[in-house]
Amino acid sequence: MSITISATSLAIMGAVAALRGIAGVAQDVIFENFENSIENSIESAITKNDTKEILKEYQTPFVDCEILEKTLIEHGCENFSKNGEYGFSCEIENFTFIFSRDNIENPFKMEIKCNEGANCDMEIDDLSEEYKMNVQEETYVKLTQRLKNNNMTVESEQILEDDTIMLTVNVE
Amino acid sequence: MAKKIQIKLKPDGTIEMETKGIKGKACLNYIDLLAKLTDSRIDNYEYTQEYYENEVNENTVNNCENG
Numbered sequence: 001m002s003i004t005i006s007a008t009s010l011a012i013m014g015a016v017a018a019l020r021g022i023a024g025v026a027q028d029v030i031f032e033n034f035e036n037s038i039e040n041s042i043e044s045a046i047t048k049n050d051t052k053e054i055l056k057e058y059q060t061p062f063v064d065c066e067i068l069e070k071t072l073i074e075h076g077c078e079n080f081s082k083n084g085e086y087g088f089s090c091e092i093e094n095f096t097f098i099f100s101r102d103n104i105e106n107p108f109k110m111e112i113k114c115n116e117g118a119n120c121d122m123e124i125d126d127l128s129e130e131y132k133m134n135v136q137e138e139t140y141v142k143l144t145q146r147l148k149n150n151n152m153t154v155e156s157e158q159i160l161e162d163d164t165i166m167l168t169v170n171v172e
Numbered sequence: 173m174a175k176k177i178q179i180k181l182k183p184d185g186t187i188e189m190e191t192k193g194i195k196g197k198a199c200l201n202y203i204d205l206l207a208k209l210t211d212s213r214i215d216n217y218e219y220t221q222e223y224y225e226n227e228v229n230e231n232t233v234n235n236c237e238n239g
Contacts, residue, residue, distance in 0.1 A: 002191040002220045003199045007212035012185045135185040139210050143179065146209045155176065165181040170174065171194070 011064035011135045013107045052116040058124055062099075062108045062131055067138055071131045072097070094118055133163075140165055177202060179210075187212050190220075 062068045069080070069088075077090040077097065087100035096113040112120045147154060147169060158166045173193035180188040189206045191199040207214055 002194060003202070003217050004220060005189045005203055005206055005217040006215045007187040007189070007206055007210065008215055009185045009187065010211050010213060132185045133183055136181050136183050139181050139185075139187065139212075142211060143181070143209050150209075160180075163183040167179045167181075169177045169179065171177055172175070 009135045009139055011067055011138065012061045012132070013063045054112075054114055054116050054118070054120070056112045056114075056120045058110045058112070060108050060110050060124075060128070062110075063106070064135070064138075065104070067134045068099070068108065068131060071127065071134050074134075075127060075130060095120070095123060136163075136165065143167070179206070181210075186215075 072080075072090055072092075075092065077092045079091045080088060081090075082088050083098065083100065086102070086104060087098070089096060089098040091097070094114050095118065098111040098113065099108040100111075101108045110124070112123065114120055114123075144154065144167075147167075153170045155168045155170050157168075160166055175194050176192040177194075178190045178192065182188070187206065187210050189202065191202050194202070203214055203217055206212065
């Protein structure tokens with residue numbers, strides 16, 4: 001009589017593709033990999049004007065450039081500049097973020113440049129949470145518009161305790 | 173029972189949907205619909221116990237009618 005379906009927004013991508021179809025695993029894998037990416041990030045250091053500067057490299061699950069830019073602006077980033085065909089950089093306080101990728105379907109690789117002692121991992125954690133919430137918001141806007149276009153009526157809408165948005169929709 | 177779908181948009185970017193009151197294999201049509209409505213990829217779907225109960229009932233009816 002009914003089924004339950006789990007899906008992930010295309011705005012988020014990880015090593016999930018190879019694991020599609022395994023119940024309840026896919027999303028964990030994305031962020032487990034992302035957390036591993038934080039732990040395994042590549043770090044290098046250069047000394048500039050007697051200040052040691054750290055460069056850390058991460059593989060992110062961020063795919064949607066518009067949502068990423070929105071997230072960075074809301075996070076307080078400024079001085080955006082384009083790097084090559086698919087990349088860009090921006091700055092916030094003592095951090096410089098450099099994003100790059102080979103094509104628009106791939107998630108961004110991210111480099112953070114900061115002074116020694118700055119907490120890059122916390123910065124990327126915050127950014128990741130904010131990006132995911134913007135994905136939820138974007139999905140909500142898209143979904144409600146498309147339901148309307150398909151003459152599907154939203155019977156009720158609720159925000160649950162964990163900030164999940166629950167829509168009950170009448171279908172023909 | 174009225175036909176409904178319940179869609180949950182989670183703050184981590186994942187989406188869950190449950191069909192209610194939609195009999196038998198017709199509920200499978202909603203897998204593609206969810207992907208299209210939300211620009212998402214389907215990670216998994218599971219039949220609820222109700223689905224199997226309904227399938228058994230339908231098969232029993234079909235067997236009786238054919239017999």
